[in-house]
Structures are given as C-alpha cells and as structure tokens.
Amino acid sequence: xxxxxxxxxxEPLERQSLVDxxxxxxxxxxxxxxxxxxxxxxxxxxxxxxxxxxxxSLKHALQRLEQLGxxxxxxxxxSVVLDPTETAGARLLSYLVFRxxxxxxxxxxxxxxxxxxxxxxxxxxAAERRSDDDVKSLGRVLEDLGRVAxxxxxxxxxxxxxxxxxxxxxKNQIFVTLASSMFAVYLGRAHVFRDAFTDRAGVQKALGRxxxxxxxxxxxxxxxxxxxxxxxxxxxxxxxxxxxG
Amino acid sequence: xxxxxxxxxxEPLERQSLVDxxxxxxxxxxxxxxxxxxxxxxxxxxxxxxxxxxxxSLKHALQRLEQLGxxxxxxxxxSVVLDPTETAGARLLSYLVFRxxxxxxxxxxxxxxxxxxxxxxxxxxAAERRSDDDVKSLGRVLEDLGRVAxxxxxxxxxxxxxxxxxxxxxKNQIFVTLASSMFAVYLGRAHVFRDAFTDRAGVQKALGRxxxxxxxxxxxxxxxxxxxxxxxxxxxxxxxxxxxG
DNA sequence: GAGGCACAGTGGCTGAGCCACTCATTCACC
DNA sequence: GGTGAATGAGTGGCTCAGCCACTGTGCCTC
Numbered sequence: 001x002x003x004x005x006x007x008x009x010x011e012p013l014e015r016q017s018l019v020d021x022x023x024x025x026x027x028x029x030x031x032x033x034x035x036x037x038x039x040x041x042x043x044x045x046x047x048x049x050x051x052x053x054x055x056x057s058l059k060h061a062l063q064r065l066e067q068l069g070x071x072x073x074x075x076x077x078x079s080v081v082l083d084p085t086e087t088a089g090a091r092l093l094s095y096l097v098f099r100x101x102x103x104x105x106x107x108x109x110x111x112x113x114x115x116x117x118x119x120x121x122x123x124x125x126a127a128e129r130r131s132d133d134d135v136k137s138l139g140r141v142l143e144d145l146g147r148v149a150x151x152x153x154x155x156x157x158x159x160x161x162x163x164x165x166x167x168x169x170x171k172n173q174i175f176v177t178l179a180s181s182m183f184a185v186y187l188g189r190a191h192v193f194r195d196a197f198t199d200r201a202g203v204q205k206a207l208g209r210x211x212x213x214x215x216x217x218x219x220x221x222x223x224x225x226x227x228x229x230x231x232x233x234x235x236x237x238x239x240x241x242x243x244x245g
Numbered sequence: 246x247x248x249x250x251x252x253x254x255x256e257p258l259e260r261q262s263l264v265d266x267x268x269x270x271x272x273x274x275x276x277x278x279x280x281x282x283x284x285x286x287x288x289x290x291x292x293x294x295x296x297x298x299x300x301x302s303l304k305h306a307l308q309r310l311e312q313l314g315x316x317x318x319x320x321x322x323x324s325v326v327l328d329p330t331e332t333a334g335a336r337l338l339s340y341l342v343f344r345x346x347x348x349x350x351x352x353x354x355x356x357x358x359x360x361x362x363x364x365x366x367x368x369x370x371a372a373e374r375r376s377d378d379d380v381k382s383l384g385r386v387l388e389d390l391g392r393v394a395x396x397x398x399x400x401x402x403x404x405x406x407x408x409x410x411x412x413x414x415x416k417n418q419i420f421v422t423l424a425s426s427m428f429a430v431y432l433g434r435a436h437v438f439r440d441a442f443t444d445r446a447g448v449q450k451a452l453g454r455x456x457x458x459x460x461x462x463x464x465x466x467x468x469x470x471x472x473x474x475x476x477x478x479x480x481x482x483x484x485x486x487x488x489x490g
Numbered sequence: 491g492a493g494g495c496a497c498a499g500t501g502g503c504t505g506a507g508c509c510a511c512t513c514a515t516t517c518a519c520c
Numbered sequence: 521g522g523t524g525a526a527t528g529a530g531t532g533g534c535t536c537a538g539c540c541a542c543t544g545t546g547c548c549t550c
Contacts, residue, residue, distance in 0.1 A: 017320070017533070019308070043500060054535045056301055059501085063264070063305045067312040067336075069429075075262070075501050076542035085418070086409075090426040091312075091336040093419070107418060114419035121366055173352060174359035177330065177337055178423060184314075184332070262502070288531060299504045304532090320532050321511035 022053055022061035028100050030070050030081055040078035041071065068092065090181035094188055103192070103241050112234040115182055119163065120227035122179075126169035127214045127222035134169035135215045141165060142211060145204050155197040156190060159233075162207055166226075169214070186237075192244050196236035206232070267298055267306035273345050275315050275326055285323035286316065313337070339430045348437070348486050357479040360427055361472060364408065367424075368471035371414035372459045379414035380460050386410060387456060390449050400442040401435060404478075407452055411471075414459065431482075437489050441481035448478070 016024075029035060041047060048058040062079060065071045069087040073079040084092050096107045126134070141162045148154040160183055167176045186193050197203065206229040213221035261269075274280060286292060286307075293303040307324060310316050314332040318324040329337050341352045371379070386407045393399040405428055412421045431438050442448065451474040458466035 019533085040500095045500085056536085057534060060305065060308045060534095062501095063308045064312045067309045073501070074543085076499080076544080078500060085422065086425060087429065090423055092422055096418070096422070110417045110419045114417055114423070117366075117370070118363075121362075125362070172355045172359055173330075173341070174338070174355045174427075177341070178359070178426070180331060181336075181423070181426070182419075264502085285531095290531085301505085302503060305503095307532095318532070319512090321513080321530080323531060 018053060018057055019060045019064070022051060022058060023064045024100065025051070026061060026065060027068070027070055027095060030065075031084060031095065031099075035081040037081055037083045039081050041081060043078065068095075090178065093181060094185045097185055098189060103244070105238070105242060108241055109238055111182065111185065112237055116227060116230040116234050118178075118182075119166075119230045120223045122170055122175055123166055123210060123214070123226035124219045124223035125172075125175075126166045127217055127219045129171050130169040130214050130217070134165065135211070137165050138162060138169075138211050138214065142204065142207060145200070145207070148200070150198070150200045152194045152197040153190065155200045155203055156193065159197065159203060159207070160187075162210075166210075166214070193237050193240050195240040195243065196233060203229075203233070263298060263302055264305045264309070267296055267303060268309045269345070270296070271306060271310060272313070272315055272340060275310075276329060276340065276344075280326040282326055282328045284326050286326060288323065313340075336426070338426060339433055342430055343434060348489070350483070350487060353486055354483055356427065356430065357482055361475040361479050363423075363427075364411075364475045365468045365472035367415055367420055368411055368455060368459065369464045369468035370417075370420075371411045372462055372464045372467035374416050375414040375459050375462070379410065380456070382410050383407065383414075383456050383459065387449065387453060390445070390452070393445070395443070395445045397439045397442040398435065400445045400448055401438065404442065404448060404452070405432075407455075411455075411459070438482050438485050440485040440488070441478060448474075451477070 026041075035041065042050070044055055044058055044062070048055040051058060062071065062073060066073050066079075068084070068091055069082060070084050071079045071081055084095075093111065097104055097111060141158055145155065145158045145162075148158070164176070164179065164183070167179045170176075206225070209225040210222060210229065213225050271286075280286065287295070289300055289303055289307070293300040296303060307316065307318060311318050311324075313329070313336055314327060315329050316324045316326055329340075338356065342349055342356060386403055390400065390403045390407075393403070409421070409424065409428070412424045415421075451470070454470040455467060455474065458470050
C-alpha cells in the first residue's frame with residue numbers, strides 16, 4: 001500500500017494499450033450478446049483485419065478473454081463464445097459494474113447488497129473463530145485510522161484492510177479470496193467511491209463497535225454491528241457512484 | 246451441457262499447449278514464492294530464452310498471468326510480481342486447490358466448508374425471495390434427476406444446476422457469479438469428485454427437502470436442509486479427492 | 491458400408507525487427 | 521549549487537511473414 005500523500009488523491013491518467021482496447025471491445029461485444037453463445041468467433045485472421053490490429057495482438061487479447069472465461073479457444077476449431085455469467089465467476093465482477101457505457105448501478109447495488117449480507121455473515125463467523133492475534137491486528141488498523149488525517153483515500157484503504165483482517169479471522173482462506181474479488185472491484189476504481197469515506201470519525205466508531213463484539217466473541221452483536229456499518233456505508237457508496245456515473 | 250452418454254464417464258486426455266505450460270510454470274513459481282513480491286520478473290527476452298520459448302509465446306502466458314492477478318506488467322519497467330492471495334481473487338481458487346504437487350486438501354476442505362456455509366446462507370435467502378418460476382425450474386431439475394440413470398456424472402451436473410438455480414432465486418447477480426467461481430473449481434476436474442455422486446436417490450431426496458422448504462418460503466428449514474446436504478456431500482467430496490489426490 | 495486419405499480451414503508457434511516508454515546519467519546553463 | 525534538457529541503456533508494445541499442427545469433411549478405395 002502506498003503512503004497517503006496528497007498526490008494520491010489525484011487519480012493517475014488511465015493509459016490503455018492496444019491489447020487493453022481490443023480485450024475491452026470484444027469483451028463488451030460478448031457481454032452485450034452480439035455473439036451467440038456456443039458460436040465461434042470469426043477466424044483470427046479475419047478478426048484481426050476487421051479490428052485493424054496484428055494477429056499477434058489480437059491473440060494476446062484472446063488469451064486474456066479465455067482466462068476471463070469469455071471464450072474457449074480450441075486448436076483447429078476456433079474460439080467458442082461462452083456465457084460469462086455462467087463461466088467467468090468473480091473475475092467478471094468489475095466488468096459487470098464498469099461497463100463501457102458507464103457504471104451499471106443495478107449490478108453495483110447487487111454488489112453492495114452482497115457485501116452487506118456476506119460481510120455481516122462472515123463477521124459473525126470471525127467473532128466465533130478469532131484468535132488473539134486477529135484482535136490485535138484489527139486493533140492496529142483502528143489505531144491507524146485514528147492517526148490519519150481526514151483523508152478519504154486513507155480511510156477507504158484502512159476500511160478495506162479492516163475487513164480483510166476480519167476475513168482472515170474466519171480462518172478460511174476461501175473467504176479471504178472471495179472477499180478479494182469484491183475488493184478488487186473498488187480497488188480498481190477507488191476514486192469513484194471516494195465521497196463515501198469523508199466521515200472518518202463515523203467509520204472509526206462503527207468499526208470500533210465491530211471490533212468490540214468480535215473481541216467479546218459475541219457473534220450476534222458482531223453480525224449486527226457489521227451489518228449496520230455495511231448497510232449505511234453501502235448507501236453512501238451507491239450515492240457516490242451515482243453522482244459520478 | 247452434453248448428454249449423459251457412457252463415453253462421458255471417461256475423462257478426455259488433457260492436452261496442454263506450450264502457453265498452458267509456461268503459464269503453469271510461472272504461476273507455480275510465483276505461488277511458491279520463488280519471486281519476491283514487488284520484484285520484477287526477468288526481462289521477457291531473458292525469460293523466453295531460459296524457458297526456451299519464443300518471446301511471443303511467453304508474452305501470451307504473461308497476458309494470462311496478468312489477467313489472473315499474478316503480475317502487473319508495465320511498459321518500460323517490467324512485470325512486477327504481485328501477491329496472488331491479495332490480488333487474484335476467486336479466479337485463483339482452482340490454482341490453489343490443484344497444485345502441481347497434487348491436490349491441496351487443506352485448501353479443498355476450506356473450500357468445502359465455504360460451500361457449506363455460504364450455500365446454506367444463500368439458500369435461506371433464496372427461500373425468502375424465490376419467485377414461482379424459481380420453484381418451477383428447481384422442480385424441473387429434480388425431475389431430470391429422477392429420470393437419469395445412476396450416472397454419477399449426470400448426478401453431479403444436475404446438483405450443480407440445482408444450486409445455480411438456488412443462487413438465481415436470491416435475485417442477486419453477484420451471488421450467482423461468486424458461486425460460479427466455486428463451481429468452476431470442480432467443473433474443471435469433475436472426475437476427481439465423481440465418487441461423491443454415486444447415491445443418486447440420496448441426493449434427490451436431500452435436494453427435495455431443500456426445494457420443499459424453499460417452496461414453503463420457510464427460511465429456517467431451507468437453511469437447515471441445505472446445510473445438511475452440503476455438509477454430508479462435502480465430506481464425500483473430500484474423501485473422493487483424497488483417494489485420488 | 492467401412493476405412494483410409496487428402497484437403498481446406500483454423501489456431502499454435504516462431505524469429506526478426508522496429509517503436510515507445512522509463513529511468514538514471516550527463517551536461518549545459520543559469 | 522541548483523535546474524532542467526538531452527542522452528542512452530534497458531525494457532515492454534506491436535508488427536510482419538511464415539510455417540506447423542489440429543480438426544472436420546468429403547471423396548475415394550476396397
């Protein structure tokens with residue numbers, strides 16, 4: 001994690017390589033249903049000519065799309081179009097939220113609801129399973145949160161670290177990993193949600209209640225506290241995105 | 246989905262392209278910690294020479310690894326090694342379970358626990374939100390399950406379809422997507438878990454209880470029924486994998 | 491009819507080369 | 521001494537042209 005310097009509050013210019021753009025173009029086309037599921041994409045040579053890129057560059061994009069679960073490429077046959085919502089899994093999330101046409105608020109509100117429900121459920125689990133070390137590291141995050149200036153970026157980052165540590169406290173690697181998938185959506189576009197983290201003191205207080213319940217191994221209280229925070233913050237996230245999207 | 250013919254019970258030979266192997270090799274090396282986090286990989290020209298592949302093929306593999314969240318490649322700098330457990334998200338799951346050295350049963354049992362807990366939780370949600378169409382499509386899956394012969398592959402496939410429909414009944418796209426990530430782990434290696442699906446009648450009965458509760462909108466019963474099934478089947482999955490792994 | 495074979499279409503992979511970006515160094519200028 | 525422009529080495533981005541390998545089809549032979 002980078003330190004919280006003023007220049008961090010300015011988003012770096014987004015630079016796209018040719019392969020980035022080809023991947024996005026084809027990915028959008030598939031998501032939009034412009035190719036039938038199970039049909040094959042046009043031959044690479046044709047597709048490259050149509051996109052006016054070299055076949056090698058096109059193939060780089062196809063490698064990515066295959067990894068994403070958008071297509072399955074088979075030697076001698078072609079690239080078969082899959083249904084990303086069936087096969088792509090969590091790696092698809094940020095694609096679904098940040099569409100070429102702007103932010104898809106329907107998907108985003110689903111995402112925020114999922115965050116609220118799963119976050120609360122897993123905080124309950126964390127309260128049951130937490131070790132003393134977990135309590136300590138959560139405490140340290142809250143201390144850091146008390147020390148930083150009222151920088152939304154820093155608050156946002158520490159909130160994410162807090163929940164990552166909650167996931168660790170469940171003692172199940174899979175939850176950490178699934179949570180990362182959801183975190184990744186807003187890590188990539190953190191600035192969109194910046195306005196949801198202007199109230200440092202409020203965040204600190206709410207997470208403090210979560211920590212207290214986890215420390216006390218009070219599963220019900222932990223679930224409630226997490227749910228309260230995530231619900232309220234989720235509304236702020238959605239508002240922030242709507243203002244920008 | 247392919248029909249349930251006898252030849253489906255034989256797994257096709259796994260054929261790996263050069264790029265597959267390069268990706269696996271480098272991915273394993275990063276997972277094993279053979280490169281420091283934040284360090285750069287060797288220059289592409291050197292790495293290609295070392296692996297005895299063309300630079301283009303190496304780059305295909307790097308495109309995939311970048312998409313997987315293993316590395317971040319920057320023009321003029323190099324490919325920076327990331328910590329996949331932090332950045333890779335759910336797309337990492339099957340990598341974590343199926344290691345070059347064999348199946349990682351610790352991760353697999355975490356995965357199975359996660360499946361049990363989340364599956365039960367989301368079945369509860371599905372019971373609260375299901376539409377009549379959801380009940381119908383779940384019913385159709387169970388009918389199919391009644392019709393197929395005692396083919397473990399078919400049972401396994403239909404069980405997965407059943408739970409995919411449960412996820413759809415939550416009316417939240419994100420849950421469908423997250424579930425796909427977990428399904429993907431065993432879709433890729435279905436034969437490993439085959440032995441957990443030999444008791445067709447048992448599966449049918451257990452899922453029938455889930456459906457009944459969902460239909461009755463009885464959240465508690467639905468959660469319980471799903472938990473019971475997933476717990477028991479999870480044990481069978483782990484046993485099956487251990488016998489083969 | 492069954493099996494073998496040839497061919498067209500498609501992706502896999504290579505080698506060579508030039509372009510574009512980044513960073514550290516150098517050096518001229520104030 | 522500080523500043524900033526120019527340079528050059530190192531690295532990834534992208535292209536081009538071509539051959540190899542796999543798949544499915546349809547013909548041909550027996």
